[in-house]
Amino acid sequence: MNGLRGSVEIARLTFLEARMRKMLWAILLLGAAFLILYAIGFHLIYADIREHMSGSAARLLEPTNFFVMAGLYAINFLVVMLAVLTSVDTIAGEIASGTIQTIVTKPLRRWQVVVGKWLGLALMLGVFTVVMCAALLLIVKLIAGYMPNNPVTAIGLIVLEGLVVLTLSILGGTRLSTLTTGVVVFMLYGLAFIAGWIEQIGSVLRSDAAVNVGIVVSLIMPSEAMWKRAAYLMQPPFLRELGFSATPFGAASAPSEAMVVYAVLYTVVALAVAVRWFNRRDL
Amino acid sequence: MLIETHNLRKTFGDTVAVDSLTLSVGAGEVFGFLGPNGAGKTTTVKMLLGLVAPTAGEARLLDHRPGDPAIMGRVGFLPEQFRFPAWLTAGDFLDVHGRLYGLPAAERRARIPRLLARVGLADRARSRLGEYSKGMMQRVGLAQALLNDPALVFLDEPTSGLDPLGRREVRDLIHELRAAGVTVFLNSHFLSEVEVTCDRVAIVKRGRVVRIGTLAELTRQTTEVEIRAAGLTAEVVMGLERWGRAIADLGFGIADSASPIRNPQSEIRNADSARLTLTIASEDVLPEITGYLVQSGARVYAVAPQRISLEELFMRVMEEEE
Numbered sequence: 001m002n003g004l005r006g007s008v009e010i011a012r013l014t015f016l017e018a019r020m021r022k023m024l025w026a027i028l029l030l031g032a033a034f035l036i037l038y039a040i041g042f043h044l045i046y047a048d049i050r051e052h053m054s055g056s057a058a059r060l061l062e063p064t065n066f067f068v069m070a071g072l073y074a075i076n077f078l079v080v081m082l083a084v085l086t087s088v089d090t091i092a093g094e095i096a097s098g099t100i101q102t103i104v105t106k107p108l109r110r111w112q113v114v115v116g117k118w119l120g121l122a123l124m125l126g127v128f129t130v131v132m133c134a135a136l137l138l139i140v141k142l143i144a145g146y147m148p149n150n151p152v153t154a155i156g157l158i159v160l161e162g163l164v165v166l167t168l169s170i171l172g173g174t175r176l177s178t179l180t181t182g183v184v185v186f187m188l189y190g191l192a193f194i195a196g197w198i199e200q201i202g203s204v205l206r207s208d209a210a211v212n213v214g215i216v217v218s219l220i221m222p223s224e225a226m227w228k229r230a231a232y233l234m235q236p237p238f239l240r241e242l243g244f245s246a247t248p249f250g251a252a253s254a255p256s257e258a259m260v261v262y263a264v265l266y267t268v269v270a271l272a273v274a275v276r277w278f279n280r281r282d283l
Numbered sequence: 284m285l286i287e288t289h290n291l292r293k294t295f296g297d298t299v300a301v302d303s304l305t306l307s308v309g310a311g312e313v314f315g316f317l318g319p320n321g322a323g324k325t326t327t328v329k330m331l332l333g334l335v336a337p338t339a340g341e342a343r344l345l346d347h348r349p350g351d352p353a354i355m356g357r358v359g360f361l362p363e364q365f366r367f368p369a370w371l372t373a374g375d376f377l378d379v380h381g382r383l384y385g386l387p388a389a390e391r392r393a394r395i396p397r398l399l400a401r402v403g404l405a406d407r408a409r410s411r412l413g414e415y416s417k418g419m420m421q422r423v424g425l426a427q428a429l430l431n432d433p434a435l436v437f438l439d440e441p442t443s444g445l446d447p448l449g450r451r452e453v454r455d456l457i458h459e460l461r462a463a464g465v466t467v468f469l470n471s472h473f474l475s476e477v478e479v480t481c482d483r484v485a486i487v488k489r490g491r492v493v494r495i496g497t498l499a500e501l502t503r504q505t506t507e508v509e510i511r512a513a514g515l516t517a518e519v520v521m522g523l524e525r526w527g528r529a530i531a532d533l534g535f536g537i538a539d540s541a542s543p544i545r546n547p548q549s550e551i552r553n554a555d556s557a558r559l560t561l562t563i564a565s566e567d568v569l570p571e572i573t574g575y576l577v578q579s580g581a582r583v584y585a586v587a588p589q590r591i592s593l594e595e596l597f598m599r600v601m602e603e604e605e
C-alpha cells in the first residue's frame with residue numbers, strides 16, 4: 001500500500017472508532033449545548049447592558065469584547081482537553097492491549113500508523129475548533145453586530161494550539177503509558193499557562209527576567225502562547241494601547257510571529273520523533 | 284525457504300528470551316514450535332513479523348526483512364494476545380483489516396462472510412467484539428489471519444481458548460491450509476494437536492532449539508524396541524546391552540548387579556517366550572540385533588520398534604540437563 005493510502009486507512013479507522021464509541025455524538029451534542037447556552041446568555045446580558053449604557057456605542061465595545069474573549073477562551077480550553085483526551089490512549093492503549101500487533105503486521109509501514117492516527121485526530125479536532133469558533137463569532141455578530149479583528153488568523157492559531165497539544169500527546173503515547181502521557185501533557189500545559197501569566201505581568205512591570213522565564217517555557221510548550229497571540233490580534237486597537245489586557249483572557253503583549261513559526265516546527269518535529277520512537281519500539 | 288533465521292537472539296535486560304536460534308521453514312510446511320512457558324516462542328514469532336527487533340542475528344521472511352510491507356500482504360498472523368477493538372462488530376473488524384491488507388471492496392464482501400462461517404461465527408457477524416467470549420474472539424482472530432489468503436500464517440497458540448470442538452475445527456483448518464500449500468508456523472502447547480498437524484517440529488527450551496526434525500525423525504531418535512523371543516539365556520540378553528539398555532519385563536535392568544538373572548548360564552524363567560524392552564539410539568541397528576539373537580539360538584517372535592509419543596519426547600527433553 002502506498003504511503004498516503006495506508007495513512008488514510010488508519011485515519012479512517014480513528015474516525016470510525018470515534019463514531020462507534022459515540023464520542024462524535026457526545027462532542028457534537030455538548031458543543032451544540034455550549035453554543036446555545038452562550039447565545040442565550042450573551043443575548044440576555046447584551047440586552048441588559050444596552051439598556052444601562054444607552055447612547056454610546058463605543059462604550060458597549062468593551063463588555064462585548066470581554067464576552068467574545070471569554071467564550072473563545074472556553075473553546076480554546078475545550079480544544080486542549082479534547083486534544084489530549086482523544087489522542088492519549090490511541091497508541092499507548094493499543095500497545096498495552098496488543099491490538100496494535102494485528103495492525104502493524106499488515107502491509108503498512110509503522111510511520112503510516114502514527115501519521116494516520118495523527119491525521120484522523122487532527123482533522124476531527126480542527127473541524128471541531130473551526131466550527132465552534134466560527135459559530136461563536138457568528139452568534140456575537142448577529143446579536144451585537146461585533147466582529148473582533150483578525151478572526152481567521154485567530155481561529156488558525158487556536159487550531160495550531162490544539163495540534164501542538166495533540167502531537168505532544170501522541171508522542172508521549174509512543175513511549176509512556178496512557179496515564180503517564182496524560183499527566184505529562186496536562187502538566188506541561190499548566191506550566192505554559194502559568195508562564196504565560198508570568199510573561200504578561202513581567203512585560204507590564206518591565207521585568208526582563210520574568211519575560212524571559214515566560215519565553216523559555218513557551219519554547220518548551222508553545223500552546224498557551226498561541227492563545228495569547230490570537231487574543232492580542234483580536235483586541236480592539238484602543239484596548240491594546242492601554243498597555244495591558246482589559247480582560248483576564250486577553251493579552252497585553254503578543255508572542256511574536258516567530259513563535260508561531262516555532263510552534264509549527266515544534267509540531268512537525270514532535271510528530272517526526274513520535275514516528276521514530278514508534279519505529280524502534282518492541283510491540 | 285519461507286522462513287530463515289540465523290543465530291537470532293533477543294534479550295530483555297538480563298533475560299535471554301531467544302538465544303541463537305537458527306532454523307528454516309520451507310514452503311508448504313506445517314511447522315510446530317514447541318516449548319515450555321517462557322521458552323521464547325512468542326518472542327520468536329514477533330521477531331519474524333518485525334514486531335520485536337532482534338538483539339543480534341538475522342531473520343528473513345519470504346526473502347525479505349521481517350515486517351517489510353512488500354511481503355506482509357502475503358502473511359497472516361493470529362497473536363497470542365488476541366484482543367481486538369471491542370467497539371467493532373466482527374464483520375466491521377474483518378472489513379477494517381481487509382482494507383489494511385489493501386483488499387478491494389468486492390473481495391472483502393465475498394470473503395468475509397465465508398471466513399466467518401468457516402470459524403463458526405456466521406450468526407454473530409453483527410455482534411460487537413466486546414460481547415464476544417474468549418473463544419469467539421480467538422475464532423474471529425483466526426478469520427483475520429486468513430483474510431488475505433496468505434502464503435504463510437503464524438498461529439500463536441490458536442486453540443488456547445477453544446472448546447474441544449473448536450480445537451478439532453482448527454486442526455481440520457490446518458489440514459486444509461496444508462492441502463492448499465500454505466505454510467503454517469504453529470506455536471502450541473497441545474502436543475497431540477502438533478502431532479497430527481505438523482510436518483516438522485522444533486522443541487525450544489530457554490530460547491534454544493534442542494530438537495528439530497520431522498515428527499518421525501524426532502520420535503525415532505530414541506526408540507524402544509520390544510523383543511519377544513524364546514530360548515534366551517541371560518548371557519544373550521546381556522549381550523544386547525551393547526546396543527542399548529535392556530529392561531526385562533519384570534522391570535529391572537538386565538545388567539544390574541542385583542538382577543536375579545545375573546547367572547549367565549541360567550535360561551530365563553518362562554522359557555517359552557520372554558519379553559524385554561531395549562532402548563536403542565536408532566532403528567538402523569534393528570537388523571543387527573535380530574541377527575545376533577538368531578545366531579545366539581533364540582527363537583525370535585517379534586522385534587517391534589515402539590515409537591514414543593511426542594508428549595513423552597517433550598517430557599524427556601525437558602528433564603535433560605543443559
Ligand SMILES: Nc1ncnc2c1ncn2[C@@H]1O[C@H](COP(=O)(O)OP(=O)(O)OP(=O)(O)O)[C@@H](O)[C@H]1O
Pocket residue numbers: 295298299300301318319320321322323324325326327363
Ligand atoms: N516485553 C518483554 N519484556 C521483558 N521480558 C520479556 C518480554 N517479552 C518476553 N519476555 C521474556 O522473554 C521470555 C520468553 O517469553 P515468550 O513470551 O517468548 O515465551 P513463550 O515461549 O511464548 O511462553 P508461553 O508459552 O508462556 O507463551 C520470558 O522469560 C519472558 O519473561
Ligand SMILES: [Mg+2]
Pocket residue numbers: 324325326363439
Ligand atoms: Mg507465548
